[in-house]
Amino acid sequence: MKDQLNRYLFDNIHVRGELVQAHQAYQDIIANHNYPVEVQHLLGELLVATSMLTALLKFEGDIAVQLQGEGPMPLAVVNGNDQQQLRGVARVVGEITTSDLTELFNNKGYMVITITPKQGERYQGIVALDKPTLSECLESYFMQSEQLKTHFWLRVDDQHAAGIMLQALPSDEDQAQASADDYSHLHQLTATIKDQELFELDATDILNRLYHQEEVRVFEPQSLSYVCTCSRDRTEGAIISIGREEAESILSEQGHIEMNCDYCNSSYRFSASDVAKLFNDPQQNDDNIH
Numbered sequence: 001m002k003d004q005l006n007r008y009l010f011d012n013i014h015v016r017g018e019l020v021q022a023h024q025a026y027q028d029i030i031a032n033h034n035y036p037v038e039v040q041h042l043l044g045e046l047l048v049a050t051s052m053l054t055a056l057l058k059f060e061g062d063i064a065v066q067l068q069g070e071g072p073m074p075l076a077v078v079n080g081n082d083q084q085q086l087r088g089v090a091r092v093v094g095e096i097t098t099s100d101l102t103e104l105f106n107n108k109g110y111m112v113i114t115i116t117p118k119q120g121e122r123y124q125g126i127v128a129l130d131k132p133t134l135s136e137c138l139e140s141y142f143m144q145s146e147q148l149k150t151h152f153w154l155r156v157d158d159q160h161a162a163g164i165m166l167q168a169l170p171s172d173e174d175q176a177q178a179s180a181d182d183y184s185h186l187h188q189l190t191a192t193i194k195d196q197e198l199f200e201l202d203a204t205d206i207l208n209r210l211y212h213q214e215e216v217r218v219f220e221p222q223s224l225s226y227v228c229t230c231s232r233d234r235t236e237g238a239i240i241s242i243g244r245e246e247a248e249s250i251l252s253e254q255g256h257i258e259m260n261c262d263y264c265n266s267s268y269r270f271s272a273s274d275v276a277k278l279f280n281d282p283q284q285n286d287d288n289i290h
């Protein structure tokens, strides 16, 4: 099954939906990290939610959705863009004994959603992590920031990460806002989805199964993939930015410089002569310039 985002609308009810299946991207994000199972599952939910937010918040550019606070996991973040290329990482510093967000962050956690559009200004939304689940925190974010009734069903196990979102659209010239009854009808239909169905059925089958009596308009699906943006080139840039003196002091202590990507765990190793080349003629190493 392909990792993808499906967006859909209902013809007669002013509500939109999104269905995300991100099984391979989820496996890629948790690979090579030895995360506790609670952290794996949270990253899976965050991955699915971030994919949904790229479509909900409509931008061209980058998004970062970051959970932060105090406790054994001070940070979990998923980065993505409007092309649905995503990566993520969590920092674990103590024993994890709960997946309840209020307990995990000692009631002091918050979620920061940062959008960096290709054009225009960066903006941020902040949500208190004052509810046990990511779904509930996101729901209260959309209620508070946009007064839009929204529901998230985020489902994760050791192999799969998937989810569905429903949102009542604001009224416009053509259509009034969905009535509470209409919205709750669609909500009830959507809530009948079983984890196994979300994990194993194709998107088309899921949407048919849930909404076969409704008129649903499904947009072209968008592929979703795990992409880490680290590279040897970028790492060279980081070494140049710490400066020659600092780089040489690391070399004199360790004989080489080794830099690790927190996201994918790739490591980049630079010998003394690699580093000398960087500082003698940085241009020479940049193929893009020619």
Ligand SMILES: [Zn+2]
Binding pocket: 228, 229, 230, 231, 261, 262, 263, 264, 265, 266
């Ligand atoms: Zn990387």
